[in-house]
Amino acid sequence: MNKKYLLTHTALALYVVFALLPIVLIFINSFKSQKDIFDAPFKIPSTESFTTIGYQTVFNNSDFLLYFVNSLTITSVSIIFIVLFGGMAAWGVSEYKYRGRILLSLFFIFGMMIPVRLGTIPILELLQSLNLTNTHTALVLVYIAQGLPFSIIILESFIRDIPKEIKDAARCDGVSETDILFHIVFPLLKPALATVTIFVAIPIWNDLWFPLVITPADGKQTLTLGIQQFIGQFITDWPTVLAALSLAAIPPLILYILLSKQLIHGLFAGSSK
Amino acid sequence: MMKNVKKRELILFLGPALFFYCVFFVYPMIATIKLSFYETINNDTQNFVGLANFNTLINDPFFSEVFWNALWNNLIFFLFHMFIQNPIGILIALLLVNLSFKAATFYRTAVMLPTMLSFVIVGFIWQLILSPTWGITSILYDVFSIKENTPALLGEESTALITISLVSVWQFIGIPVLLIYAALISINKDILEAIKLEKVGFFKAFFHVHLPMVWPTIALVSILTYVNNFNAFDLIYTVKGPLAGPNFSTDLLGTLFYRTFFGFQLQSGNINLGAAVATAMFLIILIGVSIYLFFVQRRILR
Amino acid sequence: MKRLGLILLAVVGLGASYWSVQKPSTNESNSAKSELIIESWRSDDLAAWNEKILPVFNAQNPNINVVFRPSPATEYNAALNTKLAGGTAGDLITCRPFDASLKLFNEGNLLALNDIAGLKHYSNFAKTAWQTDDLKTTFCIPLASVIHGFIYNQNIFKSLSLQKPKTVDDFYKALDVVSSKGGITPIALGTADQWEAATMGFHNIGVNYWQGEKGRLGLISGKEKLSDKAYVETFTQLEKWAPFMGNGYKAQTYTQSQALFTSGKAAIYPAGSWDIASFNGKVEFEMSAFAPPLPTGQSECFISDHTDIGLGINAKSGKLEAAKKFIEWLTTAEFAQIYANNLPGFFPLSNHEIKIEDPLANEFLSWRQHCKSSIRNSYHILSRGTPNLENEIWNTSAQVLNKSMSPKEAAQQLQKGLDNWYRPN
Known part of the structure; x- marks a missing residue:
């Protein structure tokens, strides 16, 4: 029973990583400037590059x-x-x-x-x-x-x-x-x-x-x-x-x-x- | 059976749906589809030409090449979904059934998340990931010190369609998962308990219990896949534009329809030929759906 | 009980959405004001129009309120034609040059503008893009043209002691130097979106080979064929760019090409002058531009100076008087000045003397002084049939750059397509 449990969770977890990784990427890139998105798309924004400019623009420039x-x-x-x-x-x-x-x-x-x-x-x-x-x-x-x-x-x-x-x-x-x-x-x-x-x-x-x-x-x-x-x-x-x-x-x-x-x-x- | 329901009640059941459907869908569609049997003269007048537009689609040197190409690509697109998306979806649903509700909900939600995204986002992020300049290549280099560049999967004629089909599979796998899962948990709890108690093996349970009980749902998922894929449009349109490059290698019937009906860039639209493309799509899908309904009918009578 | 609740919810919901019909939107609250909607594909210009340009007109005309409401560029043709057919299009229509708009006029969707006094401020060259074939009726006011060339990273050039290339030989020498340095992509151009291959590739350099207007008019009259030497040579040049475009160019989109250049990772960017606005304020290096390099042994130069945008009136609009007033304003020097400086890279087509502040824009503009201008050769008459010449140029240019088609094959395919329907008079 234990082995089945482990296999099930491993298989599912692997798939979930595949399903979620691009989404995580979208999310972390929404906290970067345009330049940083293309400079290092896979890097998590550091304290310097982290910016909410995207979110601010959304709320300030549109209804x-x-x-x-x-x-x-x-x-x-x-x-x-x-x-x-x-x-x-x-x-x-x-x-x-x-x-x-x-x-x-x-x-x-x-x-x-x-x-x-x-x-x-x-x-x-x-x-x-x-x-x-x-x-x-x-x-x-x-x-x-x-x-x-x-x-x-x-x-x-x-x-x-x-x-x-x-x-x-x-x-x-x-x-x-x-x-x-x-x-x-x-x-x-x-x-x-x-x-x-x-x-x-x-x-x-x-x-x-x-x-x-x-x-x-x-x-x-x-x-x-x-x-x-x-x-x-x-x-x-x-x-x-x-x-x-x-x-x-x-x-x-x-x-x-x-x-x-x-x-x-x-x-x-x-x-x- | 007919004795039990009054005609009044039947009208109550079917009425609202029929009303909205006919007024806001069927009538506009028929009004436009019938254009496939006409040609436009001088902006306003429509001249009846019978099957001439269909003849153009199939035989004209320029149009037919594009049409058959789109049809063939669409077939490949469908086969990828049918034989990769659906089996994996069924497998995931099966795995979920054995878990606690909390765990199943978490995994289910995670798998469904890509389906909720807009095509713009899906297109953007996968183009970035698959980009030889920014994407996987940079990771391969940083982590594994591989200097070879990954091929431009979305840019080569030979791989673009397959790649975009797989992106689409990634996006929509939540649908078979959800449908099959909903069907699986509708199975009588006693039967599921019995499987656990008697320690029936995974594959034995699958073939002898699960599969027969969800077979109709699998058929449903299959026909939905068929219908959705032969009507597919948005992902290719967002990622490759209506011209569905490179060199029409990602062109589907949906993008062909859009381009023909509405025109593109300097090419003005041809509503008659476009309507003919739509009619062709309709007929192709109708064949598949008829097979499904016939199959379902037989099961009911069984 | 639950059913009752459900029905109640539905009724409330339908009521709410019906109520939103009754509530007037703020723009229409003043019934004395005419609101004019401008249809456009230029979402990029939204801020410029609504914040800088239109307030000037709206202030001078208190009874009119003009609003710029663009559609997504990719959907513009489809959405506009659908709205026109369905009767819900705006009052002012941004016009694509030549046949796309001629069709709208012939369908009765655009108003004839012959009575607009300001038309006298435009040259015949400017007006042709928005006139009937017999040149007797104008149906859109020319707004702006765009010029093609090459924007480059001056810092990279300086560090490699490179000068602005004048001839094709200079061009390839410069590319070789950048290439051998390593780490920098010589040309920032991709083929994924296909249109740049045609617009910033084929049309950009081709004018030098088919001698601008001479070649364009030759194609129309039938004297020249797309399978001629000039066009094959253009494709041959494009093919030569491929090794300098980096490893991933086949999957590189327009946005990615821009990002490559602005991040300082590419040296040269084949451009349309609209790209000036894309780059201003986004680059951390000095930028300049050079005109398409001259073919060996040629001294006469040509530039693609393309009449790109016009504005017309929806013939079925209920506010024709107000719309005409606005169109008249577009012909003034005041408008040209505001427009040019808020949308650098779009050069007003009217004859007024205006001062352009952006240095890069002025660089592009300076080429008009010693090079002959020509519009893109596929836009006038030659894209009226199927297959559409412009779309074919997209396809073949991308394939040549991808090295999946030879220059000769490409040129022949273009001519074959044209032969399928075009009969020169």
């Missing part, structure tokens, strides 16, 4: 907190609806048999098979006609539509794994389908819901294209868009960019840690009959 809040709002609201509507649709598509069910399932998956930027112009025209350009609502609507396919395909798979007996028992007791979905199935899906949340949140959080063309107005920019001002055509302020993007990686990380508890919850929920 970093505002961008942060914007991204937070847009991402959170989008996730809530993607998970909610996605779960409902996944249930509707995998639980009941009716004609066209498979086609409907395929229809939802189409969304993952096409480059998302393809439909930008009609989306813009539509939003323009609804007077929604330069709003956060517009981005939320677009992200919901884009996140649903992934949400549905994942949740479909996990719903299929729920034992039939649980659902049939509830039906015997006269519980309505809606109540089964929300009170029995959703709690059982916690690991899947947590998984979907994380996978869907990250691309939305890091997205540049749609905020750029739909909501570029001052005060409305997302984090990724707002940071672009430090990336010029010819001049890139790397300490600032690294500082900004390091900070930007924190909310997804926190979200992940928070949701980890949900994932563990699933262990006990899934095993109880």
Whole structure:
């Protein structure tokens, strides 16, 4: 038993070093000046070369907190609806048999098979006609539509794994389908819901294209868009960019840690009959 | 089954998703994809040309070379993810299951961290690490006194695609880890206890217990890998730009689409040909997804 | 209960994002003011425009507030065209020279500017980049041009007793001296991003071989071919640079080349004049510049003096009067003076006499006195088809520098590409 423990931890630790080393590099380089980043990228900043100029520039020269809040709002609201509507649709598509069910399932998956930027112009025209350009609502609507396919395909798979007996028992007791979905199935899906949340949140959080063309107005920019001002055509302020993007990686990380508890919850929920 | 659910309830379940999806995704996509069957005359008018654009993609001397190159590169890109990222991901997930929750959470989080980063950062740091001038070379020299310079992995036509594929694997390995892990911990606790009590070997447990139970999830991960890779764009775009050098060796269908549809530098965009590229991507992915769904269907009926 | 909570949260969230629609952004709070947005790819210039240049205009015109809102350079074409098609683009558009902007004009996205009085301050040479083929309509005001050359580390040169190279022979002699010293990369140039190979390589030195405008116009008329001796020779010279570019140049990005030079680890940096702003204040050594070295036996010199940036009006903007007022201001000497001194390396295209303070910029500018100016040969007419000549030059120049293509093959590929669609009249 001991040998297995040792092997497991060694293997994992080795991989973690590989996974984290570049990230540590990003982090330590965010505390250097541009010159020092390229002079000695692998060296930890000494007491002389340590500088918070990158972080200072981020907060002084840009509305970093505002961008942060914007991204937070847009991402959170989008996730809530993607998970909610996605779960409902996944249930509707995998639980009941009716004609066209498979086609409907395929229809939802189409969304993952096409480059998302393809439909930008009609989306813009539509939003323009609804007077929604330069709003956060517009981005939320677009992200919901884009996140649903992934949400549905994942949740479909996990719903299929729920034992039939649980659902049939509830039906015997006269519980309505809606109540089964929300009170029995959703709690059982916690690991899947947590998984979907994380996978869907990250691309939305890091997205540049749609905020750029739909909501570029001052005060409305997302984090990724707002940071672009430090990336010029010819001049890139790397300490600032690294500082900004390091900070930007924190909310997804926190979200992940928070949701980890949900994932563990699933262990006990899934095993109880 | 149909008796149990009222039509009203079914509409409630499917309605919201269908609404948002159709209005803000399907309609714009169809409106643009149909352009692949037209050509633009005089800025505004669209002239129906049937399959002419697809013919250009496949047969025109300049376009077809680029198209087939992108398709081939995309295949290699996918195979790297399928046969390196996923097996390693499954292995890591398996190792995690045997640990205490705290330890598993720590390792899981560490492995997921690269996935949360923006492509800009991933591109920048790996270009620095792999740079013969600043990167590994300087470490090799300082630590091991090796004077040989490492080859420019991202700069040589022969190695650029493989290198960037591996960077992408590094970034996204958290996804199979998370999905397989979520599936593994959903397995009945009693079965897992039984494995521990009876001291079943690691590989025996894997092949006889774990694998059959997570097989559907592995299939899911595979199809997600397939779909995401044939739609991949951002990493290559960030690191190599839309021209996907050196000499198009890192060109994927996604970058080809972007370049064709939106144009690049002095090259103006061609929305008709670009839409045709997107349609081709869609069809290629559709084939894979259809196989997956057929496979899943058979498992359900089993 | 939880479901109720979830729905409540969702409603609140949607409400919050809708509310952000209602709340006016600070710029639009004064309804009497017209706000004009400038679209651009020059994120580098953000501070210069918003802090130094625009306040001057905004102060003189209390009813107008102009804001510079650049997009990331790599996304500019895609984002701008999408926004124009979708109706959400800004009022003032930064124009790329020649065909990219001509297309915008032909699509009806740019306003014709023939009635702008200040147009008289520009030479025909400057205006051509933003005029229709028949030269009858101007659709962008020329803003600035950029000059190509070589920036070098004077300290390194002095320590090796090197003089500014005048001829190609001088150039290679200097490179050999730096190379044999060891520890310093002679040329700071990489091929990873591909465009520098074309812009700071091919276009930079090529003008001396195809004799500037003569060659460029010859290509357009069909008298010259890209497979001719002049172009092969240009590629041959590029190939010769490869051994002097350091070990990792194939994976070296533009940022890394800049870092190599500013850290004092490289001697010569093939440059565009915009690089002056990249280096000012970042180097701890003396810098100077020299013009592209003269080919052996040639006495006439040429420089790539490229009309690079213009500004036009979005024809669908609702604030055309205010926009025109701004455009008129761009034609004044006042603007030229502020612009030139805040963005050294971008040389105003208007004819006004202005005083440029930056010494390196003045060095570049001085070459205009004895060398003939020419624009990059791929920008006018020759990039209208597929394959795009400029993109092909990127690809072939990078490959020649990478030694994966011979100069002859490169030149032939360029001509083959052009032959695919171009018919000289």
